[in-house]
Amino acid sequence: MKKVVHVGCGGMSRGWLDAATQILDVEIVGLVDVVEEAARKRAAEYHLNEAVIGTTLAEVLARTSADIVFDCTIPEAHSSVTLEALAYGCHVLGEKPLAASMEEARTMVTAARHAGKLFAVIQNRRYDPNIRRFARFLRTDVVGAITTINSDFYTAPHFGGFRDHMKHVLLLDMAIHTFDAARLLAQADPIAVYCKEWNPSNSWYDHDASAIAIFEMSNGIVYTYRGSWCADGLPTSWEADWRVIGRRGSAHWDGGSEMQAQVIDTLGGFIAPCRDVDIPAYNATDAIDGHAGQIREFVRCVQHGTVPETVCTDNIKSLAMVFGAIESAETGKCVKIEVG
Numbered sequence: 001m002k003k004v005v006h007v008g009c010g011g012m013s014r015g016w017l018d019a020a021t022q023i024l025d026v027e028i029v030g031l032v033d034v035v036e037e038a039a040r041k042r043a044a045e046y047h048l049n050e051a052v053i054g055t056t057l058a059e060v061l062a063r064t065s066a067d068i069v070f071d072c073t074i075p076e077a078h079s080s081v082t083l084e085a086l087a088y089g090c091h092v093l094g095e096k097p098l099a100a101s102m103e104e105a106r107t108m109v110t111a112a113r114h115a116g117k118l119f120a121v122i123q124n125r126r127y128d129p130n131i132r133r134f135a136r137f138l139r140t141d142v143v144g145a146i147t148t149i150n151s152d153f154y155t156a157p158h159f160g161g162f163r164d165h166m167k168h169v170l171l172l173d174m175a176i177h178t179f180d181a182a183r184l185l186a187q188a189d190p191i192a193v194y195c196k197e198w199n200p201s202n203s204w205y206d207h208d209a210s211a212i213a214i215f216e217m218s219n220g221i222v223y224t225y226r227g228s229w230c231a232d233g234l235p236t237s238w239e240a241d242w243r244v245i246g247r248r249g250s251a252h253w254d255g256g257s258e259m260q261a262q263v264i265d266t267l268g269g270f271i272a273p274c275r276d277v278d279i280p281a282y283n284a285t286d287a288i289d290g291h292a293g294q295i296r297e298f299v300r301c302v303q304h305g306t307v308p309e310t311v312c313t314d315n316i317k318s319l320a321m322v323f324g325a326i327e328s329a330e331t332g333k334c335v336k337i338e339v340g
Helices: 013-020 036-045 058-062 073-088 102-115 128-138 161-165 170-172 175-186 292-303 310-330
Strands: 002-007 024-031 052-054 069-071 091-094 120-122 146-154 190-198 210-217 222-228 242-246 249-253 259-264 273-275
Touching: 002 292, 013 024, 013 036, 013 292, 024 036, 024 058, 024 242, 024 273, 036 052, 036 069, 052 058, 069 073, 069 292, 073 091, 102 120, 102 310, 120 310, 128 175, 128 242, 128 249, 128 259, 146 175, 161 170, 161 222, 161 292, 170 175, 170 190, 170 210, 175 190, 175 210, 175 222, 175 242, 175 310, 190 310, 210 310
Parallel strands: 002 024, 002 069, 024 052, 069 091, 091 120, 146 222
Antiparallel strands: 146 242, 190 210, 210 222, 242 249, 249 259, 259 273
């Protein structure tokens, strides 16, 4: 049984606590929020009657024997929470994005290495069975070595609140999911990016809510991202719409349950004839199920000394794609992506 202190009891915390309270190897021993009533509300909601409640992580850690800290705070607090938890001797699973800047991210990664503790980031969308099915198919090499990946993300949410006033709102708040998914599907890392941001005339956001980015990836792959948070009509899935081109064929995934693939049937001719190929179903026993799957994996890694898929040393590469795209959009130049 691993004892957990959960920090940050706002709306996002429900996704974490819904999952964590159903996992037998996890005991929530503390809840922290700068607004004490928010922590008490979550304790009552999830029947965590024995949990220690506090407004600072230090006071709750001092009163518990926590093994793990869940960081569900705002991005600007991720660095301080993670560094404090690591210094105390806890493993950390944090909300995305890893940090509010690359400088902070590098400091956090170094601190985890020095502490000898696991620090990983929730990327719940890569733990969805549909993307796992698509990614597993791509790794079979049926369509051949990947050359190109395109993703489209179009929807029109009226959030209200802080998102309406954020700079780089699409890239900062949402694109991390799509960029991380691209890395999962491509099995490649970012090298450079050119990005254009703009705010369409119909936008209700204060700042740019649309973007197009072209990424140079390792293994000779080019990945393109097109997205908007103010595109009414014909919305894509929140997981985006994907086309993957390989040396022998192409595969398409709509971000939901629909996917298809075709490969070259016979070489020659003006356009080579292609045939449909099956994308095998994802075995239900392998389903890993969003937050719950990722938390289960993280706890198992803590127990057995293994490394989670979204460990900070890997996830920082997805974060670097975000900040590289922002730098390119601000400067109008192609930007080399620096991780270390």
